[in-house]
Amino acid sequence: MERIYFDNAATTALDPEVLNAMMPFLTEKFGNPSSIYSYGREVRMAIEQARKSVARILQVNPAEIFFTSGGTESTNTAIAAAVYDLECRHIITSPIEHHATLHTVEYYRERGDATVHYLKLLPDGHIDLEDLDRLLSGMQSKCLVSLMHANNEIGNLLDLDAAGKICKKYGAVFHSDTVQTVGHYSFNLRDMDLHFIAGAAHKFHGPKGVGILYVNESVKVHPYMHGGSQERNMRAGTENVYGIVGLAKALELANARLETEMKSIGKLKEYMASQLKSAIPETRFNGDAFGNCLYTVLSTSFPKSEKSEMLLFNLDINQICASGGSACTSGAEQGSHVIRALYPETDRVTVRFSFNRHNTNREVDQVVGKLKELI
Numbered sequence: 001m002e003r004i005y006f007d008n009a010a011t012t013a014l015d016p017e018v019l020n021a022m023m024p025f026l027t028e029k030f031g032n033p034s035s036i037y038s039y040g041r042e043v044r045m046a047i048e049q050a051r052k053s054v055a056r057i058l059q060v061n062p063a064e065i066f067f068t069s070g071g072t073e074s075t076n077t078a079i080a081a082a083v084y085d086l087e088c089r090h091i092i093t094s095p096i097e098h099h100a101t102l103h104t105v106e107y108y109r110e111r112g113d114a115t116v117h118y119l120k121l122l123p124d125g126h127i128d129l130e131d132l133d134r135l136l137s138g139m140q141s142k143c144l145v146s147l148m149h150a151n152n153e154i155g156n157l158l159d160l161d162a163a164g165k166i167c168k169k170y171g172a173v174f175h176s177d178t179v180q181t182v183g184h185y186s187f188n189l190r191d192m193d194l195h196f197i198a199g200a201a202h203k204f205h206g207p208k209g210v211g212i213l214y215v216n217e218s219v220k221v222h223p224y225m226h227g228g229s230q231e232r233n234m235r236a237g238t239e240n241v242y243g244i245v246g247l248a249k250a251l252e253l254a255n256a257r258l259e260t261e262m263k264s265i266g267k268l269k270e271y272m273a274s275q276l277k278s279a280i281p282e283t284r285f286n287g288d289a290f291g292n293c294l295y296t297v298l299s300t301s302f303p304k305s306e307k308s309e310m311l312l313f314n315l316d317i318n319q320i321c322a323s324g325g326s327a328c329t330s331g332a333e334q335g336s337h338v339i340r341a342l343y344p345e346t347d348r349v350t351v352r353f354s355f356n357r358h359n360t361n362r363e364v365d366q367v368v369g370k371l372k373e374l375i
Protein backbone atom coordinates (compact mmCIF):
# COMPACT_ATOMS: atom_id res chain seq x y z
CA MET A 1 0.00 0.00 0.00
CA GLU A 2 1.38 3.41 -0.96
CA ARG A 3 1.63 6.04 1.72
CA ILE A 4 -1.49 8.18 2.15
CA TYR A 5 -0.83 11.64 3.55
CA PHE A 6 -3.83 13.08 5.42
CA ASP A 7 -1.94 15.47 7.72
CA ASN A 8 -1.76 18.65 5.65
CA ALA A 9 -2.65 20.88 8.61
CA ALA A 10 0.73 19.83 10.05
CA THR A 11 2.68 20.56 6.87
CA THR A 12 2.30 20.29 3.11
CA ALA A 13 4.54 18.93 0.36
CA LEU A 14 6.68 21.49 -1.44
CA ASP A 15 5.14 22.36 -4.81
CA PRO A 16 7.56 21.59 -7.69
CA GLU A 17 6.93 25.08 -9.14
CA VAL A 18 7.97 26.56 -5.80
CA LEU A 19 11.16 24.52 -5.78
CA ASN A 20 11.94 25.72 -9.33
CA ALA A 21 11.52 29.34 -8.21
CA MET A 22 13.85 28.75 -5.25
CA MET A 23 16.62 26.87 -7.08
CA PRO A 24 18.48 29.86 -8.57
CA PHE A 25 18.87 31.31 -5.07
CA LEU A 26 20.31 28.01 -3.84
CA THR A 27 22.86 27.96 -6.66
CA GLU A 28 24.15 30.85 -8.78
CA LYS A 29 22.24 33.72 -7.12
CA PHE A 30 24.05 33.39 -3.79
CA GLY A 31 24.87 37.03 -3.06
CA ASN A 32 24.22 38.60 0.34
CA PRO A 33 21.22 40.95 -0.07
CA SER A 34 22.99 43.53 2.11
CA SER A 35 25.95 43.74 -0.29
CA ILE A 36 26.07 46.75 -2.62
CA TYR A 37 27.52 45.01 -5.69
CA SER A 38 25.39 43.37 -8.39
CA TYR A 39 25.27 39.86 -6.82
CA GLY A 40 23.77 41.41 -3.70
CA ARG A 41 21.47 43.82 -5.50
CA GLU A 42 19.77 41.15 -7.60
CA VAL A 43 19.06 39.12 -4.46
CA ARG A 44 17.75 42.21 -2.65
CA MET A 45 15.45 42.82 -5.61
CA ALA A 46 14.06 39.26 -5.33
CA ILE A 47 13.21 39.80 -1.65
CA GLU A 48 11.42 43.07 -2.37
CA GLN A 49 9.53 41.53 -5.30
CA ALA A 50 8.41 38.75 -2.97
CA ARG A 51 7.27 41.33 -0.40
CA LYS A 52 5.25 43.18 -3.04
CA SER A 53 3.65 39.93 -4.20
CA VAL A 54 2.60 38.94 -0.67
CA ALA A 55 1.33 42.47 0.04
CA ARG A 56 -0.74 42.49 -3.17
CA ILE A 57 -2.41 39.17 -2.30
CA LEU A 58 -3.17 40.23 1.29
CA GLN A 59 -4.13 43.72 0.03
CA VAL A 60 -1.77 45.74 2.20
CA ASN A 61 1.18 48.08 1.81
CA PRO A 62 4.50 46.20 1.24
CA ALA A 63 5.95 48.15 4.19
CA GLU A 64 3.50 46.26 6.44
CA ILE A 65 4.93 42.82 5.53
CA PHE A 66 7.92 41.34 7.36
CA PHE A 67 9.52 37.97 6.68
CA THR A 68 10.21 35.72 9.68
CA SER A 69 11.15 32.10 10.37
CA GLY A 70 7.50 31.05 10.61
CA GLY A 71 4.20 31.44 12.43
CA THR A 72 5.65 30.92 15.91
CA GLU A 73 8.19 33.71 15.56
CA SER A 74 5.58 36.01 14.02
CA THR A 75 3.17 35.41 16.90
CA ASN A 76 5.91 35.88 19.52
CA THR A 77 6.97 39.14 17.86
CA ALA A 78 3.41 40.48 17.73
CA ILE A 79 2.67 39.67 21.37
CA ALA A 80 5.99 41.10 22.59
CA ALA A 81 5.37 44.29 20.60
CA ALA A 82 1.87 44.64 22.04
CA VAL A 83 3.11 44.21 25.62
CA TYR A 84 6.28 46.32 25.49
CA ASP A 85 5.76 48.85 22.68
CA LEU A 86 1.98 49.33 22.71
CA GLU A 87 1.76 49.01 26.52
CA CYS A 88 -0.99 46.39 26.61
CA ARG A 89 -1.30 45.42 30.27
CA HIS A 90 -4.07 42.88 29.69
CA ILE A 91 -4.19 40.00 27.20
CA ILE A 92 -7.42 38.29 26.17
CA THR A 93 -7.11 34.96 24.37
CA SER A 94 -8.84 31.56 24.34
CA PRO A 95 -7.97 28.20 25.91
CA ILE A 96 -7.78 26.53 22.47
CA GLU A 97 -5.09 28.69 20.82
CA HIS A 98 -1.90 27.22 19.38
CA HIS A 99 0.87 26.88 21.95
CA ALA A 100 2.80 29.62 20.13
CA THR A 101 0.19 31.95 21.65
CA LEU A 102 -0.67 30.17 24.90
CA HIS A 103 2.92 29.63 26.06
CA THR A 104 3.88 33.18 25.10
CA VAL A 105 1.05 34.91 26.96
CA GLU A 106 1.72 32.70 30.00
CA TYR A 107 5.37 33.82 29.90
CA TYR A 108 4.35 37.49 30.11
CA ARG A 109 1.80 36.70 32.84
CA GLU A 110 4.46 34.92 34.92
CA ARG A 111 6.84 37.88 34.47
CA GLY A 112 4.14 40.20 35.76
CA ASP A 113 4.06 42.16 32.49
CA ALA A 114 0.38 41.47 31.74
CA THR A 115 -2.69 39.78 33.11
CA VAL A 116 -4.22 37.04 30.95
CA HIS A 117 -7.94 36.34 30.51
CA TYR A 118 -9.38 33.31 28.70
CA LEU A 119 -12.62 33.57 26.77
CA LYS A 120 -15.54 31.19 27.16
CA LEU A 121 -16.22 28.65 24.45
CA LEU A 122 -19.60 27.89 22.94
CA PRO A 123 -20.72 24.22 22.88
CA ASP A 124 -19.61 23.83 19.24
CA GLY A 125 -16.10 25.08 20.04
CA HIS A 126 -16.48 28.61 18.70
CA ILE A 127 -15.24 31.60 20.69
CA ASP A 128 -17.95 33.40 22.66
CA LEU A 129 -17.71 36.90 21.17
CA GLU A 130 -20.26 38.23 23.68
CA ASP A 131 -17.77 37.28 26.38
CA LEU A 132 -15.07 39.20 24.46
CA ASP A 133 -17.29 42.29 24.42
CA ARG A 134 -18.05 41.91 28.12
CA LEU A 135 -14.39 41.48 29.09
CA LEU A 136 -13.18 44.41 27.00
CA SER A 137 -15.90 46.68 28.37
CA GLY A 138 -14.49 46.19 31.87
CA MET A 139 -10.82 46.82 31.04
CA GLN A 140 -9.35 49.95 32.57
CA SER A 141 -6.10 49.94 30.56
CA LYS A 142 -4.95 48.92 27.09
CA CYS A 143 -5.61 45.34 26.03
CA LEU A 144 -4.26 42.87 23.45
CA VAL A 145 -6.70 40.36 21.97
CA SER A 146 -5.02 37.31 20.40
CA LEU A 147 -7.36 34.84 18.67
CA MET A 148 -6.56 32.40 15.88
CA HIS A 149 -8.51 32.62 12.63
CA ALA A 150 -8.85 28.84 12.30
CA ASN A 151 -8.17 26.30 14.98
CA ASN A 152 -5.42 23.94 13.86
CA GLU A 153 -6.97 20.90 15.54
CA ILE A 154 -10.75 21.11 15.02
CA GLY A 155 -10.79 23.65 12.16
CA ASN A 156 -13.35 26.08 13.64
CA LEU A 157 -13.19 29.49 11.95
CA LEU A 158 -13.37 32.76 13.89
CA ASP A 159 -15.43 35.61 12.43
CA LEU A 160 -12.46 37.98 12.08
CA ASP A 161 -14.63 40.92 11.05
CA ALA A 162 -16.91 40.60 14.07
CA ALA A 163 -14.00 40.15 16.48
CA GLY A 164 -12.14 43.07 14.90
CA LYS A 165 -15.13 45.39 15.27
CA ILE A 166 -15.41 44.55 18.98
CA CYS A 167 -11.69 45.22 19.46
CA LYS A 168 -11.98 48.53 17.60
CA LYS A 169 -14.95 49.59 19.75
CA TYR A 170 -12.79 49.35 22.88
CA GLY A 171 -9.47 50.43 21.35
CA ALA A 172 -7.90 46.99 21.80
CA VAL A 173 -4.92 45.73 19.80
CA PHE A 174 -5.95 42.68 17.73
CA HIS A 175 -3.56 39.89 16.70
CA SER A 176 -4.67 36.79 14.82
CA ASP A 177 -2.75 33.58 14.17
CA THR A 178 -3.77 33.00 10.54
CA VAL A 179 -1.29 30.16 9.95
CA GLN A 180 -4.05 27.75 8.87
CA THR A 181 -5.85 30.24 6.62
CA VAL A 182 -3.26 32.32 4.73
CA GLY A 183 -3.01 30.56 1.36
CA HIS A 184 -6.41 28.91 1.88
CA TYR A 185 -8.73 31.93 2.01
CA SER A 186 -8.70 35.36 0.40
CA PHE A 187 -7.81 38.31 2.63
CA ASN A 188 -8.39 42.03 2.36
CA LEU A 189 -6.47 43.20 5.40
CA ARG A 190 -6.87 46.85 4.43
CA ASP A 191 -10.58 46.62 5.25
CA MET A 192 -10.15 44.66 8.46
CA ASP A 193 -9.61 45.85 12.03
CA LEU A 194 -6.42 43.86 12.58
CA HIS A 195 -3.04 45.03 13.86
CA PHE A 196 -1.01 41.81 13.43
CA ILE A 197 -1.35 38.49 11.60
CA ALA A 198 1.04 35.52 11.37
CA GLY A 199 1.51 33.09 8.47
CA ALA A 200 3.78 30.16 7.53
CA ALA A 201 4.78 29.05 4.03
CA HIS A 202 4.82 25.32 4.74
CA LYS A 203 1.05 25.29 5.32
CA PHE A 204 0.39 26.13 1.64
CA HIS A 205 2.99 24.05 -0.22
CA GLY A 206 5.89 26.41 0.44
CA PRO A 207 9.18 25.73 2.26
CA LYS A 208 9.57 25.26 6.01
CA GLY A 209 11.41 27.84 8.10
CA VAL A 210 9.87 30.98 6.59
CA GLY A 211 6.77 32.97 7.49
CA ILE A 212 5.20 36.39 7.43
CA LEU A 213 4.24 38.96 10.01
CA TYR A 214 1.80 41.69 9.06
CA VAL A 215 2.10 44.84 11.17
CA ASN A 216 -0.55 47.47 10.48
CA GLU A 217 1.07 50.79 9.62
CA SER A 218 -0.97 52.48 12.36
CA VAL A 219 1.16 50.87 15.08
CA LYS A 220 4.81 51.64 15.76
CA VAL A 221 6.86 48.80 17.19
CA HIS A 222 10.53 48.11 17.92
CA PRO A 223 12.68 45.26 16.55
CA TYR A 224 12.27 41.81 18.08
CA MET A 225 15.77 40.74 16.95
CA HIS A 226 18.80 43.03 17.10
CA GLY A 227 22.15 43.13 15.34
CA GLY A 228 21.48 44.35 11.82
CA SER A 229 19.32 46.54 9.64
CA GLN A 230 17.52 43.77 7.72
CA GLU A 231 13.74 43.87 7.26
CA ARG A 232 13.82 47.65 7.52
CA ASN A 233 15.54 47.49 10.93
CA MET A 234 12.84 45.16 12.30
CA ARG A 235 14.54 41.76 12.15
CA ALA A 236 18.32 41.46 12.27
CA GLY A 237 20.08 38.62 10.46
CA THR A 238 20.77 37.70 6.85
CA GLU A 239 17.50 36.93 5.14
CA ASN A 240 16.34 33.42 4.23
CA VAL A 241 16.34 34.42 0.57
CA TYR A 242 15.32 31.15 -1.07
CA GLY A 243 12.67 30.64 1.62
CA ILE A 244 11.22 34.11 1.03
CA VAL A 245 11.15 33.58 -2.74
CA GLY A 246 9.50 30.19 -2.18
CA LEU A 247 6.90 31.64 0.19
CA ALA A 248 5.88 34.31 -2.33
CA LYS A 249 5.65 31.78 -5.17
CA ALA A 250 3.63 29.34 -3.05
CA LEU A 251 1.22 32.10 -2.02
CA GLU A 252 0.79 33.21 -5.65
CA LEU A 253 -0.04 29.64 -6.70
CA ALA A 254 -2.36 29.08 -3.74
CA ASN A 255 -4.19 32.34 -4.41
CA ALA A 256 -4.72 31.42 -8.08
CA ARG A 257 -6.21 28.04 -7.09
CA LEU A 258 -8.35 29.19 -4.16
CA GLU A 259 -11.84 28.76 -5.59
CA THR A 260 -11.26 25.40 -7.27
CA GLU A 261 -9.46 23.98 -4.24
CA MET A 262 -12.13 25.12 -1.78
CA LYS A 263 -14.71 23.20 -3.82
CA SER A 264 -12.70 20.06 -4.54
CA ILE A 265 -11.14 19.68 -1.08
CA GLY A 266 -14.46 20.56 0.57
CA LYS A 267 -16.17 17.76 -1.37
CA LEU A 268 -13.44 15.32 -0.36
CA LYS A 269 -13.94 16.22 3.30
CA GLU A 270 -17.70 15.67 3.00
CA TYR A 271 -17.12 12.37 1.21
CA MET A 272 -14.84 11.11 3.98
CA ALA A 273 -17.33 12.14 6.66
CA SER A 274 -20.17 10.28 4.95
CA GLN A 275 -18.03 7.17 4.36
CA LEU A 276 -16.90 7.15 7.99
CA LYS A 277 -20.46 7.41 9.32
CA SER A 278 -21.53 4.61 7.00
CA ALA A 279 -18.64 2.30 7.91
CA ILE A 280 -18.34 3.21 11.62
CA PRO A 281 -21.68 4.62 12.88
CA GLU A 282 -20.14 5.54 16.26
CA THR A 283 -17.93 8.16 14.53
CA ARG A 284 -18.37 11.73 15.79
CA PHE A 285 -16.93 14.95 14.45
CA ASN A 286 -15.34 17.52 16.74
CA GLY A 287 -16.16 21.23 16.68
CA ASP A 288 -18.38 22.85 14.08
CA ALA A 289 -17.17 20.41 11.41
CA PHE A 290 -19.72 21.25 8.70
CA GLY A 291 -20.52 24.83 9.68
CA ASN A 292 -18.02 27.67 10.00
CA CYS A 293 -14.97 25.44 9.66
CA LEU A 294 -11.84 24.88 7.58
CA TYR A 295 -12.59 22.94 4.41
CA THR A 296 -9.21 21.20 4.80
CA VAL A 297 -9.71 19.70 8.29
CA LEU A 298 -11.92 16.88 9.59
CA SER A 299 -11.48 16.18 13.30
CA THR A 300 -13.04 12.83 14.17
CA SER A 301 -13.49 10.82 17.34
CA PHE A 302 -14.07 7.12 17.92
CA PRO A 303 -15.10 5.13 21.01
CA LYS A 304 -12.19 4.20 23.26
CA SER A 305 -11.21 0.54 23.16
CA GLU A 306 -8.07 -1.60 23.25
CA LYS A 307 -7.88 -1.30 19.46
CA SER A 308 -8.64 2.41 19.13
CA GLU A 309 -6.08 3.42 21.77
CA MET A 310 -3.36 2.28 19.37
CA LEU A 311 -5.11 3.79 16.35
CA LEU A 312 -2.52 6.34 15.26
CA PHE A 313 0.28 3.82 15.69
CA ASN A 314 -1.59 1.26 13.60
CA LEU A 315 -2.44 3.82 10.91
CA ASP A 316 1.25 4.64 10.69
CA ILE A 317 2.16 0.97 10.30
CA ASN A 318 -0.33 0.87 7.43
CA GLN A 319 1.31 3.89 5.72
CA ILE A 320 -1.45 6.35 6.65
CA CYS A 321 -0.36 9.74 8.00
CA ALA A 322 -2.82 11.49 10.31
CA SER A 323 -2.64 13.38 13.58
CA GLY A 324 -4.02 12.92 17.06
CA GLY A 325 -4.49 16.66 17.38
CA SER A 326 -1.90 19.38 17.03
CA ALA A 327 1.15 18.28 15.05
CA CYS A 328 3.35 20.24 17.45
CA THR A 329 2.51 17.82 20.29
CA SER A 330 2.24 14.57 18.34
CA GLY A 331 4.22 11.88 20.11
CA ALA A 332 3.76 13.56 23.48
CA GLU A 333 1.87 11.59 26.12
CA GLN A 334 -0.45 14.37 27.17
CA GLY A 335 -3.61 14.66 25.10
CA SER A 336 -4.81 17.65 23.12
CA HIS A 337 -5.51 20.77 25.18
CA VAL A 338 -8.11 21.73 22.55
CA ILE A 339 -10.11 18.51 22.91
CA ARG A 340 -9.82 18.72 26.74
CA ALA A 341 -11.20 22.27 26.69
CA LEU A 342 -14.14 21.29 24.47
CA TYR A 343 -14.93 17.84 25.84
CA PRO A 344 -13.46 17.63 29.36
CA GLU A 345 -15.29 14.38 30.23
CA THR A 346 -14.60 12.51 27.00
CA ASP A 347 -12.58 9.31 26.81
CA ARG A 348 -12.95 9.03 23.04
CA VAL A 349 -9.99 8.78 20.68
CA THR A 350 -9.47 11.77 18.38
CA VAL A 351 -7.88 11.64 14.93
CA ARG A 352 -7.47 14.71 12.72
CA PHE A 353 -7.50 14.19 8.97
CA SER A 354 -6.48 17.15 6.82
CA PHE A 355 -6.41 17.29 3.05
CA ASN A 356 -4.78 18.88 0.02
CA ARG A 357 -5.61 19.04 -3.68
CA HIS A 358 -3.70 15.82 -4.44
CA ASN A 359 -5.82 13.65 -2.13
CA THR A 360 -8.48 11.45 -3.77
CA ASN A 361 -11.72 9.58 -3.04
CA ARG A 362 -9.78 6.36 -3.59
CA GLU A 363 -7.44 7.29 -0.74
CA VAL A 364 -10.44 8.05 1.45
CA ASP A 365 -11.91 4.63 0.68
CA GLN A 366 -8.62 2.94 1.60
CA VAL A 367 -8.34 4.86 4.88
CA VAL A 368 -11.95 4.24 5.86
CA GLY A 369 -11.57 0.54 5.05
CA LYS A 370 -8.48 0.32 7.23
CA LEU A 371 -10.17 2.24 10.07
CA LYS A 372 -13.08 -0.21 9.98
CA GLU A 373 -10.59 -3.05 10.35
CA LEU A 374 -8.75 -1.35 13.20
CA ILE A 375 -11.84 -0.25 15.14
